[in-house]
Amino acid sequence: MQRTIYDVCVVGSGPGGGISSYVLANAGLKVALVESGRWLKPGADFGGHSPIYEKLDERLAAQRSPLLSVTDFSDHNHFTPVGDRPGHGLLRAVGGRSLCWAGHSLRFGPLDFKSWPISYDTVAPYYAKAERLMCVYGNKDGLWNMPDGEFQKGVPMRCGEHALKKGVQRLKAEGRRMEFVPLRKAMPTEFHDGQRAKCHYCGHCMNGCEVDAKYTSANTPIPLGLKTGNLTVLSGSMMTRILTDESKRRVRAIEFVDERGSTAQLECRALVLACSTVETARHLLINGLANSSGQVGRNLTSHFGLSVSAFFPQLRNRDASNDDGTDYYHGLLSGLYWDEPSKNFAGTYQVQCGSGLHPNNPRIQYPVGFGRALKRELKEKAICSANMNMQGALLSSPKKFVDLDSERKDRYGLPLPRVHLHYEENDVAMAKDMVATSEEIIHAAHGEVLSKPKEVTADALQIDYNHWVGTVRMGNDAKTSVLNADGQAHDIVNLFVGDSSVFTAYPEKNPTLTNIALAWRMSERLAEKAKRGELG
Amino acid sequence: MNLQRREFFAILSVCAANAPSLFAMPDFAGYQPQALTQAEYHLLDALAETLLPADETGPGAHSAHVAYYLDVVLKHSSTAKAQLWKNGLAGVEALAQKRFERSFATCSEPEREEVMAELAKLESAPQNELDHFFVEFKRTAIDAFYASILIQREHLGYQGNTAAMEFPGCTHADFEHPGI
Numbered sequence: 001m002q003r004t005i006y007d008v009c010v011v012g013s014g015p016g017g018g019i020s021s022y023v024l025a026n027a028g029l030k031v032a033l034v035e036s037g038r039w040l041k042p043g044a045d046f047g048g049h050s051p052i053y054e055k056l057d058e059r060l061a062a063q064r065s066p067l068l069s070v071t072d073f074s075d076h077n078h079f080t081p082v083g084d085r086p087g088h089g090l091l092r093a094v095g096g097r098s099l100c101w102a103g104h105s106l107r108f109g110p111l112d113f114k115s116w117p118i119s120y121d122t123v124a125p126y127y128a129k130a131e132r133l134m135c136v137y138g139n140k141d142g143l144w145n146m147p148d149g150e151f152q153k154g155v156p157m158r159c160g161e162h163a164l165k166k167g168v169q170r171l172k173a174e175g176r177r178m179e180f181v182p183l184r185k186a187m188p189t190e191f192h193d194g195q196r197a198k199c200h201y202c203g204h205c206m207n208g209c210e211v212d213a214k215y216t217s218a219n220t221p222i223p224l225g226l227k228t229g230n231l232t233v234l235s236g237s238m239m240t241r242i243l244t245d246e247s248k249r250r251v252r253a254i255e256f257v258d259e260r261g262s263t264a265q266l267e268c269r270a271l272v273l274a275c276s277t278v279e280t281a282r283h284l285l286i287n288g289l290a291n292s293s294g295q296v297g298r299n300l301t302s303h304f305g306l307s308v309s310a311f312f313p314q315l316r317n318r319d320a321s322n323d324d325g326t327d328y329y330h331g332l333l334s335g336l337y338w339d340e341p342s343k344n345f346a347g348t349y350q351v352q353c354g355s356g357l358h359p360n361n362p363r364i365q366y367p368v369g370f371g372r373a374l375k376r377e378l379k380e381k382a383i384c385s386a387n388m389n390m391q392g393a394l395l396s397s398p399k400k401f402v403d404l405d406s407e408r409k410d411r412y413g414l415p416l417p418r419v420h421l422h423y424e425e426n427d428v429a430m431a432k433d434m435v436a437t438s439e440e441i442i443h444a445a446h447g448e449v450l451s452k453p454k455e456v457t458a459d460a461l462q463i464d465y466n467h468w469v470g471t472v473r474m475g476n477d478a479k480t481s482v483l484n485a486d487g488q489a490h491d492i493v494n495l496f497v498g499d500s501s502v503f504t505a506y507p508e509k510n511p512t513l514t515n516i517a518l519a520w521r522m523s524e525r526l527a528e529k530a531k532r533g534e535l536g
Numbered sequence: 537m538n539l540q541r542r543e544f545f546a547i548l549s550v551c552a553a554n555a556p557s558l559f560a561m562p563d564f565a566g567y568q569p570q571a572l573t574q575a576e577y578h579l580l581d582a583l584a585e586t587l588l589p590a591d592e593t594g595p596g597a598h599s600a601h602v603a604y605y606l607d608v609v610l611k612h613s614s615t616a617k618a619q620l621w622k623n624g625l626a627g628v629e630a631l632a633q634k635r636f637e638r639s640f641a642t643c644s645e646p647e648r649e650e651v652m653a654e655l656a657k658l659e660s661a662p663q664n665e666l667d668h669f670f671v672e673f674k675r676t677a678i679d680a681f682y683a684s685i686l687i688q689r690e691h692l693g694y695q696g697n698t699a700a701m702e703f704p705g706c707t708h709a710d711f712e713h714p715g716i
């Protein structure tokens with residue numbers, strides 16, 4: 001076996017692992033980044049500009065979707081689903097799920113950090129650093145619980161989103177508490193001196209950005225880390241074991257299998273796990289580590305939702321020649337139940353709103369009929385419709401968790417994770433509220449409801465399989481949490497976590513910006529502790 | 537390399553890659569159906585054109601090569617699904633023979649429309665195999681239709697999927713501040 005020693009080993013190169021590698025390497029520490037996937041080449045391995053017909057036969061033969069997308073590299077059979085149709089968006093590649101995210105970058109607000117061991121003010125400077133590095137665009141909206149950040153020039157909304165905004169304005173005039181603002185995303189809209197090209201508004205963001213304008217770990221922090229000379233990337237390498245000293249209170253190495261299939265050990269003074277909410281919990285459970293609280297794998301939550309779509313006859317004559325922009329959603333219904341909690345459910349939701357034609361995905365409906373009338377209706381609906389997509393915070397409860405499957409194992413002989421999801425009354429009540437509110441907004445905007453769920457039950461709800469958080473949560477009490485406020489394990493002095501599993505609680509807002517800000521803060525703390533010799 | 541030059545070349549490469557003539561599109565004219573027989577393929581082509589015909593708003597399913605798309609989908613589908621479609625096409629043919637004593641492909645446009653009206657009668661609540669075939673055929677044909685660049689550009693008027701320096705957003709006069 002080879003023997004190598006690093007100051008820090010970071011496992012996983014997604015949003016958290018990528019930023020940790022950069023911050024730690026930049027602080028002068030020798031860092032090894034271990035990633036089970038390989039480097040992908042934008043424009044070759046993925047790229048949404050190609051027409052669907054071009055490689056239809058080849059792609060269907062390979063059991064892929066018709067569109068050349070980075071999500072081809074997702075491993076959908078990696079977990080065992082238990083309950084209400086959970087999913088797990090594990091993307092094995094350098095950059096991980098940052099390659100296929102839509103770039104939505106919303107700060108959590110003061111209310112959202114209420115039950116965390118850290119406050120909004122503590123995280124705010126890291127949000128600012130992250131926004132600068134990621135090139136987040138947005139408008140200064142002045143919302144108290146979704147604070148403004150350091151934005152590049154905002155991207156305008158399309159007509160469908162404007163129509164919905166009019167509906168919201170009319171309801172606000174009647175005393176309703178809600179906001180409708182343009183979305184904020186991590187794509188450069190101005191020339192800058194960073195790593196990436198300016199966005200060219202082709203709308204293919206989630207398929208993987210062909211010119212690498214959208215922020216990913218693979219195009220920004222990892223290359224910056226490599227430039228320091230302190231970062232080594234071990235791609236195609238799967239961590240198979242965490243090795244500790246006899247007391248199990250200090251990590252000394254990891255064992256991994258490299259791309260040639262050879263097993264090696266990598267000794268380190270500190271370990272950062274950033275494998276994803278499901279995978280980090282899985283590795284800790286497999287190795288029996290950091291779990292004196294019994295909380296590893298618990299407190300799992302995600303976003304869930306359903307959709308309502310609208311038809312706006314007043315948009316019949318609009319210019320629909322190019323609605324691409326920055327992927328589908330350009331508008332956001334926000335500010336619901338911040339000031340006054342709902343009487344019917346705990347937590348809240350936001351609604352991502354998009355409209356218009358979209359390359360290779362015009363969001364068509366399937367009306368009845370055929371012939372010229374069908375064609376006319378299809379065109380009209382495609383041009384005049386808008387979609388409202390709910391993103392609600394799933395109630396955290398003992399019914400939602402990750403554990404190990406005693407039957408199924410991966411190619412390394414390690415137990416695969418089971419993801420347990422059972423929707424509860426609170427979740428259904430929140431979804432019902434969303435449908436009712438969306439209908440009110442559409443009617444206030446002088447539109448018609450084009451589609452909505454026939455009945456809002458648990459069966460109608462869809463989980464967001466890219467937004468899982470909370471299996472290794474932070475907290476001040478070692479009896480009820482796995483990590484302290486610095487993202488450091490209560491039980492193991494040199495074990496840190498850099499992914500979204502650290503979240504103490506979950507609001508309605510997208511997780512990635514907060515994941516990156518927290519990983520940045522954790523990495524600075526780790527570097528300081530390492531320099532002070534506090535890592536054992 | 538100067539960043540702005542690099543960006544310029546990145547955008548230029550996207551523009552070049554999106555010139556329709558540069559796409560390596562399949563040889564539609566010489567295509568030999570692989571899931572269906574030649575006769576079934578021609579019937580499917582005629583059926584798709586009746587569903588989504590060429591008209592004053594733009595080209596129809598035939599010009600969009602919808603039948604090609606459907607045959608490729610069937611080639612990679614389960615045997616049960618392919619059989620449902622084959623049975624469905626046989627059902628369409630039988631319907632045309634029964635009504636007009638000739639094959640669907642040789643029926644006039646009004647006759648084809650009459651056959652399709654019969655097929656579509658129960659599309660909201662399909663009962664038998666032929667109804668289920670029609671629902672599945674219609675949905676997949678619509679997907680195939682809108683996946684065609686020709687249809688996106690000439691029927692929908694869509695000019696996107698390209699590189700733009702700015703995104704203007706809504707320009708509709710009904711909105712007070714459309715650029716926001």
